[in-house]
Amino acid sequence: MTSYAWDPFREIDALMAGLDRLLDRTWSTAGSSPGINVYANDEAAVVTTELPGVRPDQVQVQLLDDVLTITAERAAEATAGELLVNERPELRFSRSVALPFAVDANQVEARLKDGILTVALRRTEADRPRKITVATA
Amino acid sequence: MFSLFKPETKSEVSAAPVRSERRVVAPRVDILETDDAVLLIADMPGVSADSIDVRVHGDVLTLRGTTRLEEPRSFQVIWREYALRDYERTFRLGHAIDTERITAQAKDGVVRVTLPKRAAAQAKRIAVTAG
Numbered sequence: 001m002t003s004y005a006w007d008p009f010r011e012i013d014a015l016m017a018g019l020d021r022l023l024d025r026t027w028s029t030a031g032s033s034p035g036i037n038v039y040a041n042d043e044a045a046v047v048t049t050e051l052p053g054v055r056p057d058q059v060q061v062q063l064l065d066d067v068l069t070i071t072a073e074r075a076a077e078a079t080a081g082e083l084l085v086n087e088r089p090e091l092r093f094s095r096s097v098a099l100p101f102a103v104d105a106n107q108v109e110a111r112l113k114d115g116i117l118t119v120a121l122r123r124t125e126a127d128r129p130r131k132i133t134v135a136t137a
Numbered sequence: 138m139f140s141l142f143k144p145e146t147k148s149e150v151s152a153a154p155v156r157s158e159r160r161v162v163a164p165r166v167d168i169l170e171t172d173d174a175v176l177l178i179a180d181m182p183g184v185s186a187d188s189i190d191v192r193v194h195g196d197v198l199t200l201r202g203t204t205r206l207e208e209p210r211s212f213q214v215i216w217r218e219y220a221l222r223d224y225e226r227t228f229r230l231g232h233a234i235d236t237e238r239i240t241a242q243a244k245d246g247v248v249r250v251t252l253p254k255r256a257a258a259q260a261k262r263i264a265v266t267a268g
Binding site: 077 | 167175178180206211212214215218246
């Protein structure tokens with residue numbers, strides 16, 4: 001049996017989500033140009049971007065010093081028929097992001113899955129914060 | 138070799154922090170019509186074949202896609218332009234659609250829903266022969 005204690009934050013969360021839902025239903029459509037998210041900790045950085053319909057051979061990931069550049073292009077749909085609605089944009093994407101620290105160019109991994117590109121980069125050893133042990137006198 | 142890509146296991150998924158609700162947005166779509174079907178193409182990055190849900194109720198089709206995306210664990214957000222979200226959009230179908238034969242597939246974050254027309258609704262092509 002699970003008992004539910006009253007959690008005000010859960011209620012606020014639910015309220016916000018409800019509001020989000022209300023607004024989303026009415027106005028919100030997924031953005032027309034791919035967004036980039038950047039995550040980092042002391043050792044590594046992760047850059048993600050949404051590239052629906054893009055195959056791995058249509059993406060280029062380049063690193064120059066601490067600037068990561070992602071270039072992608074979506075092939076035109078090979079479709080027959082009359083186009084009734086056309087909201088999906090032509091996808092020609094090129095973005096550069098400055099990483100928060102120096103990274104090791106030899107340890108970069110990029111993966112494309114279900115239209116999401118994830119690039120993982122490792123911070124150079126020399127650039128990492130070091131913990132100095134304080135000795136007693 | 139350093140790797141942030143861990144194999145996806147059940148335990149990892151269930152160990153993830155549970156958000157009470159995720160954002161839901163309407164995917165952008167293209168709709169094409171041919172002689173025998175209507176094709177709905179939706180950009181739904183993060184959605185795989187097993188997380189598409191297509192339902193027809195009366196003449197309303199609801200397309201849902203759930204993403205199993207998570208923020209990388211033990212990382213801080215430095216810059217954010219998009220939120221992790223799910224997708225949902227409804228469409229009104231014309232009489233011509235055979236709702237029993239609707240199929241959907243997902244590839245590279247793009248969902249394609251094929252809505253076949255009823256046989257009676259298909260334009261008949263009459264062969265013209267030279268006389």
